[in-house]
Amino acid sequence: MNIVEGVLNHNRLALAKAITAVENEYDNAVEIMTALYPHTGNAYVIGITGPPGAGKSTLTDKLAKEFRKRGKTVGIIAVDPTSPFSGGAILGDRIRMLDLSSDEGIFVRSMATRGSLGGLSQKAGDAVKLMDAFGFDIIIIETVGVGQSEVDIVKTADTTMVVVIPGMGDDIQAIKAGILEIGDLFTINKADREGTDKLNIEIEMMLELNPEHVSWRPPINRTIASKGEGIEAVVDSIEDHQKYLTESGEIVKIRKARIKNEVTAMLNDKVNRYIDKNVVSTDEFDALVEKLQARDIEPYSVVNDIVGKVLK
Amino acid sequence: MSNIRVLVAKPGLDGHDRGAKVVARALRDAGFEVIYTGIRLTPEQIAEAALQDDVKVVALSLLSGAHNTLFPKVVELLKEKGLNDVLVIGGGVIPDADIPGLKAAGIAEVFTPGTPTSAIVDFINANVK
Structure with missing residues (x-):
C-alpha cells in the first residue's frame, strides 16, 4: 500500500500507518511528510x-x-x-x-x-x-x-x-x-x-x-x-x-507563528541529534571533559570552538 | 523509539473488567502502550479502534461464555479492514475444550485463569513481528 496516496484517498488504514511512521520515526516518515505537506x-x-x-x-x-x-x-x-x-x-x-x-x-x-x-x-x-x-x-x-x-x-x-x-x-x-x-x-x-x-x-x-x-x-x-x-x-x-x-486577520499571524515554532523545533532537534552523535559521543569529547575536570582548560572557549566547527 | 501498542478490549455483554484492567496494568509495566477501551464493545468497535490506533496486538477478555462467537468475529473484521498482521490473544473463563477451535479461528493464544501476567508479556514479546 502506498501510504501517501492512501492518505490522500481517505484510506483510514493508510492514515493510521502514516501516524505510526511519524511517531516511531520510521525511515519513510520524512518522505511521507514531505509529500503530504502541500496538502x-x-x-x-x-x-x-x-x-x-x-x-x-x-x-x-x-x-x-x-x-x-x-x-x-x-x-x-x-x-x-x-x-x-x-x-x-x-x-x-x-x-x-x-x-x-x-x-x-x-x-x-x-x-x-x-x-x-x-x-x-x-x-x-x-x-x-x-x-x-x-x-x-x-x-x-x-x-x-x-x-x-x-x-x-x-x-x-x-x-x-x-x-x-x-x-x-x-x-x-x-x-x-x-x-x-x-x-x-x-x-x-x-x-x-x-x-x-x-x-x-x-x-x-x-x-x-x-x-x-x-x-x-x-x-x-x-x-x-x-x-x-x-x-x-x-x-x-x-x-x-x-x-x-x-x-x-489574527489567524494569519497565529499560523505564521506556528510554522516558525515548528521549523525552529525541527532545526533544534536536528542540531541536537547531530551534536549528540558527532560530538558528545566521541572519545575526543571525553578527553576534553577530563581536561576540563583537571581545570587545564575552561568550557567557554571549548563550546565556542565546537560550535565554530559544527556550524561552519 | 518504538513501543508495542496493545488494544485491551472486552467484547459483548460482560461488565467484569477486573481481569482486563490487571492485564492492562501489567502490560503497561512491561513497557507497552495499552489502549484500554473498556466494556461492552461490539466486534466492529474493537476492529475499528485497532485500525485507528494501529496496534500490533488485540487482547480480548471475556467472561460471559460468548467467546466462540465474538473472538472469531473480531479476527474476521480485522482481516476485512486489512489488518492481517495483528496478533489477537484472548483471556477469561474459557473451557479447555474451546481453545483448539479458537486457535483455528485465528486467536494466537488463550490465557485462562491462573496465568501469570508475565506469561502474557512474554508471549507478546515473542510473537509480535
Whole structure:
C-alpha cells in the first residue's frame, strides 16, 4: 500500500500507518511528510487542555458529535502520559469516545507522551498535518495541561480551550497553574457541582487582570459533559473565535507563528541529534571533559570552538 | 523509539473488567502502550479502534461464555479492514475444550485463569513481528 496516496484517498488504514511512521520515526516518515505537506493547512485545529479528571475526553466526544451535526468531519488526537518508570502507558481516552468509532467522519488516535527525544509536540504536530491532508475539517488535540510539552502542543492550535472543574482549590491555584493564560475560551465542566459560580467569578477576575484580552474576551461556558449539557454553546463559542480570528486577520499571524515554532523545533532537534552523535559521543569529547575536570582548560572557549566547527 | 501498542478490549455483554484492567496494568509495566477501551464493545468497535490506533496486538477478555462467537468475529473484521498482521490473544473463563477451535479461528493464544501476567508479556514479546 502506498501510504501517501492512501492518505490522500481517505484510506483510514493508510492514515493510521502514516501516524505510526511519524511517531516511531520510521525511515519513510520524512518522505511521507514531505509529500503530504502541500496538502495541509486546510483544517481548523482546536486544542483542549485541563487538569486530569476535568472531563476532557467526555467533552471531546460530545464536541465531536456536535461538529458532525453541523456537517464537519473531525480528527481527534488524544494524548495521555507515558509512565516514567516503565516507559509503558495506559491510553484510556477512547473509553469516552466509543460510539465515535462507528462514524466514518471521525478518526480517533491515542498518543503517549513517551520520552522527550524528538519532542511530542513535533510528533503531535505531524499527526495533525496527516489528519489535515486526509481531509478532516476539524482536528481536536486533547491533552492534560500539566507539562511544558503538553502546553506546547495546545499552544499551536487555532483555538485553545481550557477545561476546569469546581472544587480544585482556591484562586491562587488557578493563577499559579499557568495554563489559564493560554485559553481562548474556558469551559467549566461538571457545572452542577458546588463552587461553579465561585470558579466562574475567579476566572472572570483572572481575565480582567490580563491586558491582552482587548479585542477577544475569552467566553466562559458551563457544561455537564456526561449528560451532554451546554455542548452547543461551546461549539458556538469555538465558531465565534474562529470568525474573530479570520475577520481580524489574527489567524494569519497565529499560523505564521506556528510554522516558525515548528521549523525552529525541527532545526533544534536536528542540531541536537547531530551534536549528540558527532560530538558528545566521541572519545575526543571525553578527553576534553577530563581536561576540563583537571581545570587545564575552561568550557567557554571549548563550546565556542565546537560550535565554530559544527556550524561552519 | 518504538513501543508495542496493545488494544485491551472486552467484547459483548460482560461488565467484569477486573481481569482486563490487571492485564492492562501489567502490560503497561512491561513497557507497552495499552489502549484500554473498556466494556461492552461490539466486534466492529474493537476492529475499528485497532485500525485507528494501529496496534500490533488485540487482547480480548471475556467472561460471559460468548467467546466462540465474538473472538472469531473480531479476527474476521480485522482481516476485512486489512489488518492481517495483528496478533489477537484472548483471556477469561474459557473451557479447555474451546481453545483448539479458537486457535483455528485465528486467536494466537488463550490465557485462562491462573496465568501469570508475565506469561502474557512474554508471549507478546515473542510473537509480535
